[in-house]
Amino acid sequence: MSGGGPPWSWNLFTDLRFMWQYEFMRNAFEAGTIIALVAGLVGYFVVLRRSAFASHALGHTGFSGAAAAVLVGVDPVYGLLVFTMVTASGMALLGNRASNRDVEIGTVLAFALGLGLLFLSLYQGYATEAYSILFGEVLGISTAGVDFTFWTGLVVIAVVAMIYRPLLFASLDEDVAEAKGMPMLFLNLAFLLLLAVTISIAVQIIGVLLIFALMVTPAAIAVRLTKRAATAVIVSIVVAMTAVWAGLFIGFYEPYPVSFFIVGIVFVEYVCIRGMGVLRETEFLQAVDATEYEGVRSLRNASLSAAVAQALFVAGALFLTESLLAHPGAAWNAAGLYSHALLAIAFLVPAAFVGSVSFLLYFSGFRKMAASSRDFTSPAFLTLAGILGITMTVGGLGLFLGGVALNASAYPLAPVAILFGVPLLLLGVLLSVVGLFGQAVGNWRVGLRYEEGSLRTAAILTCLPFVGFAVAYVGYRRTLARGAPPTARPATV
């Protein structure tokens, strides 16, 4: 946001200390933390009860409330609170399932937006107020605002702690909870009021139009990662919190709105989680029509190519280190690298290529093995993640180097390239390690199935570059040479 601040230093501690000099940034971080905590917590119930649309609509009625408050000259938060809580009470009184009626909610939502527009047109300072209510203006939170957010958040957390269990049950199995004598009207009202309060304070940071990113998506990510209720709540809070923190942090150093970064981070996380889930369920990962012998053969080729890739990678890394030591002042961009680390590039590029080929061969080998034993479906999945990892590493590195090479003042998108390149690179490296882990697990399981000790040794030696896969190659050769029938161990079903 600052634009004119000191340049990004790549030293996180200096950067953080600089940022926290400003009171508005401290306020933003404090309020953001509380809001993320509350939104992640309440959001879990929103997802469980499938009232995402209701929460969206409550945000919109909050818009007209905030506009009305601006009109009469009080803090928009109070208008938000009053309007959302009245709407929430109305929803609760209309009936248990009213909060899931799309058409009614949509009608009220449109009316609320229109009303907000009217209030704003009556008020003269139209544009900025509307903008900050619709999209959030976290950097404008005052110290008093932080106090208000803190106490409201505390009340929400306390109430959730008290009604956690019955609310969970009523959200999960409404009919049985009703038959068990739970106070459904009370629980429904309590939940919607909690939702109203949470939305009212969350609007400060993210705005009514983007409320989904904090209320729904973190919890949606959490339920896909864990099936335990308490863990899901914690994951949801952590996702919301990291998104807010990272969003504020990036937003401070970049001239783009904080809300965008929060929404963007949450979105990318959701897409990754969903993508992994979809991949897991596709037929693509299921067993193919192939013999186990063919599987072991492609695994032999795969381990050879993996060993070659790692040898190339080690050589490339050594040359890179050497050139970095020799040219300490060299520019850290594509042109600089090209001039002083040509030899390293000559090794690293083929390493990436052969590495992805080896992942691909491993993947196809495990898929063929999966025809006989379900033990090999998860290694297949993990090696697939490895292919994705290498691709993302290369792409992220390209974006990053490109962003650094281009001049930020001439090309406004250059910082964005860096912005997306770095996380892509980190995620890619992480996924590549996951793929490596999948190869090790797969090697171990083949060794177990064929009682081939060298393969199990190879699995352990995977932590050493080159050596592990060289041993694995020998192991697969021995497995094939032995000609042992693949029925050495019965297929586990």
Added chain:
Amino acid sequence: MAESSAEPLVSHPPVVSTPPSGPPAIHADRLEVRYRNKVVWRNASFDVQRGEFVAVIGPNGAGKTTLFRMLLGLHWPSAGVLRVFDGAPRRGNPRIGYVPQRHTIDRDTHLECDKLVRLAYPGRQWGPGQRFRPIPWGPRFNLRQEADAAEQALEDVGASDLASKSLGALSGGELQRVFLAEALVGNPDMLLLDEPLSNLDIRRSRELVEVIHRLVQTRGVTTLLVAHDINPMIKCLDKVIYIANGKVATGRPSEVLTSASLTALYGVRVEVLRDSRNNIVIVGGEDDRGEEGA
């Protein structure tokens, strides 16, 4: 049912028919029910003894679910007497376990089965959930009891291996077992099962009926089961409550499921046919349309 000789039922302990001690589990006397101010059925008098396995059958909209809702105290009879374990029906009766027809649980419910069963455990319903200690290193709430009860309930329905699975990942038959465990977790004396077999094929239906029948025998729990097809369970039943045409007929299956008694119930000619495998097919009744399997 001829297949059942090929795959024998699990050997049950010999049933010692304990004479019903005390009042009946359900006592209805000239009961009348209205739903949205329309009489659903009237003048129904029947008793269900303790430990009986009862099927509630009849066409759609006949008022089968309404009977359950009355027993649960969610719907009040408009006339007549209804007693549950010699008391007025009331909401939140811990002696009744209930499996509703429609659950809000579907493919997108990512939560452990174990958790659902635990949540249904009666007793402490308020406050935060598992492993909660108000004071660090202080005493825990009696969660062990809850965990044990949930484990036992899942074991009784043969679903121990589902405990840590996600609800959304279960098949229809597995889900019904978990719901059954959920109803069973507080050791109720009565189970009300609303169409637990509706989405199951014939084999899964029989398996589930077997589980329920075993519960009736070992736990002595009075069980009412709403179903459309009576064939999977006909051998285990003690009683049938047949609701149709605003009237209720009760009695042993062999008494109720006859052409004569159903003709009397519907007021038009109804035929009860039996095929070579002894499956029952009911013809006529609903506007004289053929309606298979009750």
